[in-house]
Amino acid sequence: MTAAEQNQPPSLADASDEELMEQIVAGSEAAFAQLVRRYQGKITNLVHRFIHDREQAVEIAQEVFLRVYLHRKRYRPSGRFSTWIYTIAANLAKNEIRRRSRLRGVTSLDKLLEATGDSGGFFADKRPGPDQAAHQHEVEEIVMAAIHKLPPKYRDVILLRDVQQLTYEEIEQVLSIPGGTVRSRINRARTALKEMLAPILRRRTTS
Amino acid sequence: MKCSDAKRLCCGHLDGELSCAEDEALQEHLRECPAxxxxxxxxxxxxxxxxxxxxxxxxxxxxxxxxxxxxxxxAGELQVMPETLGGRARVRAWLDGLRLRPAMAAGLWLLLGIVLGGGVAHLAGNSSGEAPATEPAPLAVEAPGGDDVGGDAMAQAGVRSPFWDLELDEPGSRSDTNRFESEFLLEPYVQDRQGGLVPAGMDYQRGVAGDRDAQDDVYPVF
Known part of the structure; x- marks a missing residue:
């Protein structure tokens, strides 16, 4: 590699989030487009898991990027960009939950579990087929209903850790809670979920 | 290793957060304990x-x-609510709202006046001989390391919550969550540290006053 090549800035695809933010602050629209491409799926997914409404999740995810852009100068490069944007996304999603009197589209967990009965078995048939997608959807509905039955502080950690797969350290920063609290909340949330999902977990572990 | 320790370490094991020694001890316990x-x-x-x-x-x-x-x-065509802009921006937005709605502002000032007037009258009443009631000390505080100690303190204070019980139960002996729910509902009074009976809700609020984990816990559990 020549000296001239070494002095060139990294391409946008290779640039870190923090480098992209620097360029966005300096006025680069291409850097912003790259950042949106990089995070649009993760943010939409996170918000969707919080509010369980795909269309609204896309709207809120767009608002997250709007806020990132409008407040780009508030970003401090000393902190990780990912935790900053996840914090904005989680806060907006939680505000949306508060705004709604009740969650739309989340079916009662008891009704869903009752509908499975003893003869069904969500995981009995693992062959690809026309029913598999429907089974998967039913499982997703049950899991989401169980998550939303948790108290919010447990719901938040489980969504960030097990659905979004953030590290413990990232969760500490996103939720502004100490590491010990993150660990205990994850422990309790998983224990409670395990109890709620016991019928399908038993079936899954035995099949 | 005790079963309760194993239960505590299981999540760490799944997330790869345990040290080698902890992981080995856990694996050894799991080999010996089918439950x-x-x-x-x-x-x-x-x-x-x-x-x-x-x-x-x-x-x-x-x-x-x-x-x-x-x-x-x-272009000013879309208003972005300052929900995540911090306290100062929220106060500014609130003040803007007051400026835009004179009738509402007048009502709020009137309400504020009534509340303050009542407070002054109450203080005047107290100063004429009655000592003000002291706030009870919180029953639980968060550990310096951030450990979540609210559950233990609540358990000591006799407050039942399904989550704490989920944690405290031994494997195989865990009772149905609904039982804890109904017990909580059927026991409106709990014993505080001084041995007196206080309403469960009030003690719950007092007992976890210093616990970060429970400060926002205004939602019903299950």
Whole structure:
């Protein structure tokens, strides 16, 4: 590699989030487009898991990027960009939950579990087929209903850790809670979920 | 290793957060204790289930929509609520609201006057001989390391909550969550540290006053 090549800035695809933010602050629209491409799926997914409404999740995810852009100068490069944007996304999603009197589209967990009965078995048939997608959807509905039955502080950690797969350290920063609290909340949330999902977990572990 | 320790370490094991020594001790316990091994297997299946949830894709045109919103916001056509802008911006927005709604502002000032007037009258009453009541000390505080100690303190104070009980139960002996719910509802009074009976809700609020984990816990458990 020549000296001239070494002095060139990294391409946008290779640039870190923090480098992209620097360029966005300096006025680069291409850097912003790259950042949106990089995070649009993760943010939409996170918000969707919080509010369980795909269309609204896309709207809120767009608002997250709007806020990132409008407040780009508030970003401090000393902190990780990912935790900053996840914090904005989680806060907006939680505000949306508060705004709604009740969650739309989340079916009662008891009704869903009752509908499975003893003869069904969500995981009995693992062959690809026309029913598999429907089974998967039913499982997703049950899991989401169980998550939303948790108290919010447990719901938040489980969504960030097990659905979004953030590290413990990232969760500490996103939720502004100490590491010990993150660990205990994850422990309790998983224990409670395990109890709620016991019928399908038993079936899954035995099949 | 005790079963309760194994239960505590299982999540760390699934997340790769344990030290080698802790992991080995846990594995040894799981080999010897079928009840814990079954619980650990179900916990692993639960996490696997969560990890397997399908991702939601935002669809085409996402970036263009964001750009359009930015344009509208910069042109003043789209109002961005200052929900995540911090306390100062919220206060500013609130004051703006007051300026825009004189009738509402007048009502609020009137209410404030009534409340303050009542407070002054109450203080005047107290100063004429009665000593003011002292606030009871909180029953639980958060550990310096951030450990979540509210559950133990609540358990000591006699407050029942399904979550704490889930934690405290031994494997195989865990009772139905509904039982704890109904017990909580059927026991409106709990014993505080001084041995007196106080309403469960009031003690709950007092007992966890110093616990960060419970400060926002205004939601019903299950």
């Amino acid at each position: 814990c091994a079954a619980q650990a297997e179900q916990l692993g299946a639960c996490v696997e289930l969560l990890h397997g949830l399908p991702d939601v894709e935002p669809g085409p045109g996402f970036y263009e929509c964001v750009r359009e919103k930015i344009r509208a916001a910069e």
